[in-house]
Amino acid sequence: MFHKNKYSALKLFTVILFVLTGLVTNAQNPAPTYKEIVHDIAIIHEGLSFTEKQKGKLIELQDAKGLAFQYYMDVESVICLDHKCKIVQVRLFWDKLGFYNRYEMAKGIVLEKTDGISFNAADYKKLDNILGDRDSSLKEYYQNQRHLASHGSEGLIELDGATGATSGIDENSIVKGAAWTSCTLWHWANGEIFEVIRKQTAKELSTDALVQSLHQEDEKYRSFIINELITRKVYDPTSVAVVLQEIGNVPSLSRLLMDYIEKSPSDVYFDAIKKLYVSSDKSYRVIFLSSLLQFVKPDSAAFFEWATNQLVTVDSFQELQLLFRILDKQKPLSSLAIENAIQLLGHSQFLIARASYYFLQNKVVTESQKAQLDLFQKKNGERL
Structure with missing residues (x-):
């Protein structure tokens, strides 16, 4: 009986130890909190060919919410090396x-490198x-600089006349010898690949999620959001209000903001311009007026009425022009x-x-208004 109980206790201890070991192992090696999604893609690689697409498998890592x-x-x-090239796989x-x-x-x-020396x-x-430099001069250094003639049987590529020379390349844009x-x-x-990834990321985001993320301070992400809103033609009152509030006074995004507004329906566009003009400083108001100048037409009565009313309070020469x-x-x-x-x-300025004064020249004015123009000319003749 004693031996049987001893055996049972030992067996129970072994089971407990096994369970605890498993818990510790799982704690030390937790299951991944992301999943991998494979996308088969075919893209142009301008360093290899302008017309033939290169195939590859783009792996997307998604978080627990299913977002990239x-x-x-x-x-x-x-x-x-020696007029021949071998292929090495690199993970980007x-x-x-x-x-x-x-x-x-x-x-x-x-x-x-071309001399056989390994990278340091x-x-x-x-x-x-x-x-990491998207504006590198390599953007213009295409495949025709070194013509790929044929593929060898063992992953080698022969170059037609390749010498390893770097003629025409900014030395700061390359690793010397490579x-x-x-x-x-x-x-x-x-x-x-840049646009392929952005489109895939955008697919997973609802319009509401995009708009609600505009408060983030990451300007690259804000720029991505605005471009996607333009693509989706999102111009409902709530979304437009958030856009104006979040990036209406961000200098680096002013051009993108105007792209968004200028592609909106005319009533949305004009309402946005009026709101931005009132809430912005002089430098921004010039941008908004420049945009309005492009869109105003002879029958734009509301635009003209608004511009007329701004003359009462204008205190900037650039805005007045x-x-x-x-x-x-x-x-x-x-x-x-x-x-x-x-x-x-x-005006004091x-x-x-x-x-x-010059604006009113050749305009149809009343006798009283003409008298005021004549008086201004008489007082300031030498300064006109």
Whole structure:
């Protein structure tokens, strides 16, 4: 009986130990909190061909909510020695917006230069910096610089007349002695894959999710959101209000903001311009008026009425010039616009007063208004 109980206790202890060991193992090696989605893609790699698409498998990493947070793809790098090139696989990583993040290589794999010397730590670091520069001069260094003639039987590519020379390349844009490697990887990292990733990320985001994310301070992400809202033609009152509130006064996004507004329906556009004009400082108001000048037409009565009313409070010469150019499109010019311009003859800023005087030349004015113009000319003749 004693031995039986001892055996049972030992068996129970073993079971408990096994369970605890499993718990510890799981705690140390938790199940991944992301999943991988494979996308078969075919893209143009301008460093290889302008017409023939290169196939690959783009791996998307999704978080627990099913949203992309990173992508990677195994691509081919080219190392050229003695007029022949061998292919080395490199894994490139991008963030969810398609911007290059980093690269990795399998253990034991190294990159080499044309003289057969392996990359050193400084070379690998420089390559990383090169791949992260979307404005690199490599953007213009295409495949026709070194014509790929044929594929060998063992992963080798013969180059037609390749010498390893780097003629025409900015030396800061390449790892010295590895121009072709730099060029090939740069185009993989910054070519069509950029838009492929952005489109895939956008597919997973609802319009509400996009709008609600505009408060984030990451300007790259904000830019991505606005471009996607333009693509989806999102111009409902709530969305437009959020856009104006969140990026209406962000200098670096002003051009993108105008792209968004200018593609909206005319009533939405005009309402947005009015709101932005009132809530912004002088530098922004010039941008908004410049946009309005492009869109105003002879029958844009509401635009002209609004521009006329702004003459009463204008205190910027640049703004006044734009307002006058807008009003010059009104045929005929309203009597209220003429009267408001007459009042500006007494403005404390002479540039504004003089601009008003010239604006009113050849306009149909009353006798009283003509008398005021004559008086202004008499008082300031030498300054006109």
